[in-house]
Amino acid sequence: MSDTDATGDGAVPTDQAIDTKVDAAETAALDLANVDNEDRQAALHAIADAIDDNREAIQDANAADVEAAEEMLEAGEYTQALVDRLKLSEAKLDSIVEMVRSVAGQDDPLGETLVARELDEDLELYKLAVPIGVVGTVFESRPDALVQIAALALKSGNSVMLKGGSEASESNRVLFELIREATADHDAIPEGWAQLVEARADVTAMLEMDDRIDLLMPRGSSEFVEYIQDNTSIPVLGHTEGICHVFVDREADLDMATEVAFDAKVQYPAVCNAVETLLVHEAVAEEYLPQIAKRYAAADVEVRGDERTREIVDVAAASEADWSTEYGDLIVSVKVVDSLDDAIGHITTYGSKHTESIISEDADRAGRFMRSLDSASVFHNASTRFSDGYRFGLGAEVGISTGKIHARGPVGLEGLTTYKYHLEGDGHLVATYAGDDPRPFTHEEFDGEWVPGKLSR
Amino acid sequence: MSDTDATGDGAVPTDQAIDTKVDAAETAALDLANVDNEDRQAALHAIADAIDDNREAIQDANAADVEAAEEMLEAGEYTQALVDRLKLSEAKLDSIVEMVRSVAGQDDPLGETLVARELDEDLELYKLAVPIGVVGTVFESRPDALVQIAALALKSGNSVMLKGGSEASESNRVLFELIREATADHDAIPEGWAQLVEARADVTAMLEMDDRIDLLMPRGSSEFVEYIQDNTSIPVLGHTEGICHVFVDREADLDMATEVAFDAKVQYPAVCNAVETLLVHEAVAEEYLPQIAKRYAAADVEVRGDERTREIVDVAAASEADWSTEYGDLIVSVKVVDSLDDAIGHITTYGSKHTESIISEDADRAGRFMRSLDSASVFHNASTRFSDGYRFGLGAEVGISTGKIHARGPVGLEGLTTYKYHLEGDGHLVATYAGDDPRPFTHEEFDGEWVPGKLSR
Numbered sequence: 076m077s078d079t080d081a082t083g084d085g086a087v088p089t090d091q092a093i094d095t096k097v098d099a100a101e102t103a104a105l106d107l108a109n110v111d112n113e114d115r116q117a118a119l120h121a122i123a124d125a126i127d128d129n130r131e132a133i134q135d136a137n138a139a140d141v142e143a144a145e146e147m148l149e150a151g152e153y154t155q156a157l158v159d160r161l162k163l164s165e166a167k168l169d170s171i172v173e174m175v176r177s178v179a180g181q182d183d184p185l186g187e188t189l190v191a192r193e194l195d196e197d198l199e200l201y202k203l204a205v206p207i208g209v210v211g212t213v214f215e216s217r218p219d220a221l222v223q224i225a226a227l228a229l230k231s232g233n234s235v236m237l238k239g240g241s242e243a244s245e246s247n248r249v250l251f252e253l254i255r256e257a258t259a260d261h262d263a264i265p266e267g268w269a270q271l272v273e274a275r276a277d278v279t280a281m282l283e284m285d286d287r288i289d290l291l292m293p294r295g296s297s298e299f300v301e302y303i304q305d306n307t308s309i310p311v312l313g314h315t316e317g318i319c320h321v322f323v324d325r326e327a328d329l330d331m332a333t334e335v336a337f338d339a340k341v342q343y344p345a346v347c348n349a350v351e352t353l354l355v356h357e358a359v360a361e362e363y364l365p366q367i368a369k370r371y372a373a374a375d376v377e378v379r380g381d382e383r384t385r386e387i388v389d390v391a392a393a394s395e396a397d398w399s400t401e402y403g404d405l406i407v408s409v410k411v412v413d414s415l416d417d418a419i420g421h422i423t424t425y426g427s428k429h430t431e432s433i434i435s436e437d438a439d440r441a442g443r444f445m446r447s448l449d450s451a452s453v454f455h456n457a458s459t460r461f462s463d464g465y466r467f468g469l470g471a472e473v474g475i476s477t478g479k480i481h482a483r484g485p486v487g488l489e490g491l492t493t494y495k496y497h498l499e500g501d502g503h504l505v506a507t508y509a510g511d512d513p514r515p516f517t518h519e520e521f522d523g524e525w526v527p528g529k530l531s532r
Numbered sequence: 533m534s535d536t537d538a539t540g541d542g543a544v545p546t547d548q549a550i551d552t553k554v555d556a557a558e559t560a561a562l563d564l565a566n567v568d569n570e571d572r573q574a575a576l577h578a579i580a581d582a583i584d585d586n587r588e589a590i591q592d593a594n595a596a597d598v599e600a601a602e603e604m605l606e607a608g609e610y611t612q613a614l615v616d617r618l619k620l621s622e623a624k625l626d627s628i629v630e631m632v633r634s635v636a637g638q639d640d641p642l643g644e645t646l647v648a649r650e651l652d653e654d655l656e657l658y659k660l661a662v663p664i665g666v667v668g669t670v671f672e673s674r675p676d677a678l679v680q681i682a683a684l685a686l687k688s689g690n691s692v693m694l695k696g697g698s699e700a701s702e703s704n705r706v707l708f709e710l711i712r713e714a715t716a717d718h719d720a721i722p723e724g725w726a727q728l729v730e731a732r733a734d735v736t737a738m739l740e741m742d743d744r745i746d747l748l749m750p751r752g753s754s755e756f757v758e759y760i761q762d763n764t765s766i767p768v769l770g771h772t773e774g775i776c777h778v779f780v781d782r783e784a785d786l787d788m789a790t791e792v793a794f795d796a797k798v799q800y801p802a803v804c805n806a807v808e809t810l811l812v813h814e815a816v817a818e819e820y821l822p823q824i825a826k827r828y829a830a831a832d833v834e835v836r837g838d839e840r841t842r843e844i845v846d847v848a849a850a851s852e853a854d855w856s857t858e859y860g861d862l863i864v865s866v867k868v869v870d871s872l873d874d875a876i877g878h879i880t881t882y883g884s885k886h887t888e889s890i891i892s893e894d895a896d897r898a899g900r901f902m903r904s905l906d907s908a909s910v911f912h913n914a915s916t917r918f919s920d921g922y923r924f925g926l927g928a929e930v931g932i933s934t935g936k937i938h939a940r941g942p943v944g945l946e947g948l949t950t951y952k953y954h955l956e957g958d959g960h961l962v963a964t965y966a967g968d969d970p971r972p973f974t975h976e977e978f979d980g981e982w983v984p985g986k987l988s989r
Contacts, residue, residue, distance in 0.1 A: 105880065109903050192925050198914065200924055207936055208906060285761070289936050304742070308761055310937040331959035338961035423562065434959075438985020445954050445984060446566050449665060455985065457655065457957030466965065467657055467953070468649050468975035479664055479746050479950045480767040481938035493936045496924070497902050500914030502788035502891075504795035508923065518925035527902060528895020528912065 093277040097209065097287050099267030100234035104208045106265035107232050112183035114263035115229055119179035122226065125257040127172045136245040137163040137218065144242050160216045161243055171219050178226040181470045184488040185232050191523040193532055194516050201497040201525035206232035207289045210491065211281050213238045213303065214294035218246035224292065225254050225269050227473055231491035236281060236288065238272040247271065282307040292474060312482055312490060314475040316401050316427040317347030319459040322418040322444065324435035325358035331456060332434040333367050338458040341374045345403050347475060348430050348462040352398060352408045354418045360411045364388045376405045383411035398425040415440055419447045426450060429477060430462040451484030497525050550734040554666065554744050556724030557691035561665045563722035564689050569640035571720035572686055576636035579683065582714040584629045593702040594620040594675065601699050617673045618700055628676050635683040638927045641945040642689050648980040650989055651973050654958040658982035662952045663689035664746045668738050670695045670760060671751035675703035681749065682711050682726050684930055688948035693738060693745065695729040704728065739764040749931060769939055769947060771932040773858050773884040774804030776916040779875040779901065781892035782815035788913060789891040790824050795915040798831045802860050804932060805887050805919040809855060809865045811875045817868045821845045833862045840868035855882040872897055876904045883907060886934060887919040908941030954982050
């Protein structure tokens with residue numbers, strides 16, 4: 076069957092297996108690109124049903140993972156947070172089933188005519204939204220990530236290589252089998268569109284497959300995403316750090332500034348769009364700092380201030396490292412700045428280009444702040460926590476991207492699509508449009524859909 | 533001034549220099565993002581004027597490059613083609629000046645409101661087109677590439693790191709100085725937006741700067757572009773191979789098929805969108821092959837056929853390697869296929885996902901061909917040579933991308949842009965939309981432009 080003995084290298088059988096899997100995913104992707112939205116929807120509901128109907132099997136497998144993880148926890152190898160993320164409670168399963176149905180119900184990201192342009196009489200160009208092809212994903216602990224990414228990939232017509240953490244291997248295997256079987260019953264869905272990857276060596280192999288895997292979506296810590304980015308030429312959609320800022324301008328409504336700074340830190344401190352550093356204009360520092368410090372203290376937020384902050388309120392001292400730290404916790408650093416430009420300068424130096432908000436009643440100053448910063452999201456009088464695919468109205472969230480190319484900030488299903496040009500002609504030759512007496516192009520956009528062999532105009 | 537002696541490594545001074553240059557480019561990019569189209573246009577016309585007014589200086593420098601290159605040619609180190617590409621004739625200078633003015637006149641790719649969406653009352657989200665930031669480019673021999681890329685970068689508000697080939701160093705230096713001086717006279721254009729990079733070690737350093745350079749645009753041979761892709765984590769916009777196909781279907785108008793196959797090969801054989809392999813359905817092979825073979829013979833096109841082709845026409849034999857060779861010359865490989873699916877299978881196996889065309893009077897078969905292929909451009913009854921930014925009506929062509937992410941196929945100025953989210957609120961908190969009694973979002977798109985501090989609805 077296989078020539079695993081071809082070399083003495085132990086990696087060979089694994090490499091072969093991953094090769095076969097990527098082959099199957101590539102082949103499936105070509106077919107999946109042409110599956111109707113109705114069929115993709117039906118298949119997604121079948122996945123939701125399969126998970127809903129097999130809770131016991133899933134939870135048995137999950138219990139085995141959790142048990143093993145708890146042993147590692149006792150041995151000091153794993154954290155409690157990891158064990159918590161691993162657990163598939165009834166409520167978690169409810170939300171997984173609900174999520175798959177919600178992805179099924181999203182608008183179809185495929186087939187849309189992005190541009191229709193007449194190049195010349197009877198020569199029509201259509202730019203169409205199509206799937207990217209083969210998406211690779213590598214994620215840590217949470218087994219719900221497997222289902223979510225598979226659902227997003229299927230909805231957007233992409234094949235997917237799923238590599239989960241070894242700590243969730245039993246859960247992942249059961250969930251993957253349910254997904255595979257549920258879609259295998261749908262003739263319209265090509266076999267092989269989803270592939271489970273289990274060996275760590277396979278990840279290394281996948282990172283090298285820049286001619287076969289079109290996009291990587293790592294999920295995990297900043298360090299983990301950075302590791303992936305640094306070790307592949309495949310485009311990566313993911314987010315590393317979220318060092319978000321709120322700037323309380325000299326023209327701020329200070330009550331509003333207190334509410335926003337509180338919401339941005341306290342509403343959910345563990346996430347990437349929570350504020351880490353509060354910048355306060357010196358003109359309002361004396362009035363504002365006691366107000367926000369009191370509010371933070373009541374919620375047990377640890378405040379670390381620069382010298383000027385500490386002249387006004389009694390808080391711990393911030394070190395240089397604080398300005399570039401993503402706490403992910405109830406800790407906030409505070410700095411008094413001389414001017415709007417100082418605030419912009421601080422954010423440019425220490426920020427991670429994720430989300431920044433200015434609190435100001437002065438529109439011009441807000442405009443300058445928003446235009447001058449090279450962050451994916453810049454807000455005026457709103458909490459940084461709004462930086463999220465659901466709140467932005469993007470439908471299903473594929474992820475948040477800290478890259479600037481292809482997809483930026485919160486990413487919806489269109490982040491899993493690209494485009495393709497279809498040209499309908501009638502024997503048109505380029506020679507007609509070149510040489511001494513070239514025929515001119517008309518280049519006129521129009522409303523129309525691509526229909527094979529039919530000209531729209 | 534500099535601590536070049538910090539280590540014994542000779543690369544240090546160079547590294548520092550490139551570091552300083554990237555610093556300046558990054559700083560300039562933040563300002564350049566907010567320069568009006570009128571100012572960018574005026575600066576581009578100033579560049580065109582400067583080149584037009586300093587032809588002698590340019591040609592003197594170019595003569596030195598050409599002379600040195602001709603010595604290398606005699607020594608067998610350079611090819612005649614390289615020397616030809618190097619030369620800046622009067623006509624070439626005319627076309628450079630014309631090109632810069634044409635880029636100036638393009639529609640502004642920046643500032644467009646891509647989406648305006650009300651999230652809730654008085655909470656409005658705007659997705660705006662913005663420059664990418666710092667673009668790095670590495671190109672071979674042609675000094676006109678320096679001007680073209682600088683012009684495209686300036687028009688789209690990006691800073692640019694320009695690294696040309698050493699064979700064009702004198703020409704590049706003069707052209708760069710003219711560009712720098714011409715834009716330095718415009719107060720609106722930030723100094724430092726364009727940087728000339730000369731040392732080869734600087735390229736290596738640039739490839740590592742994935743946190744500071746946002747996009748790379750290599751120009752040169754497939755091998756050269758592949759080398760760049762394989763040695764950086766920075767996204768690359770460029771094209772490697774163009775192995776394009778024309779498929780003459782059993783339902784083809786054979787006269788049309790002859791004209792298109794001829795145009796696709798002969799009109800300009802050296803370019804990436806020229807056809808390399810002609811696939812012919814067996815049902816029409818006997819009638820079609822003698823017809824196209826005669827036509828190709830008259831234009832001195834060398835035909836290399838598979839066995840079945842050679843049973844019908846007297847041509848050279850194609851080897852396996854021919855199917856994946858980009859000739860870039862008056863050579864074409866020809867294969868007889870059993871079916872439409874065979875044609876699709878051949879292209880999927882050997883193609884480079886660039887451009888493919890089907891000649892057929894049957895709309896369903898054309899549709900299947902176009903849908904099933906994962907190529908950037910798929911044509912029906914038209915020459916592959918139409919795959920080009922100018923012909924597609926994209927305005928200035930930034931390049932052709934064989935990647936699938938961000939920009940695909942012929943790329944216009946929008947390939948040098950990304951987007952940014954601006955959110956205008958009135959003290960909105962995420963806590964309002966969470967918890968037990970969450971307020972719902974409205975999520976309604978509307979027509980409106982972002983104006984700082986002003987709500988559109």
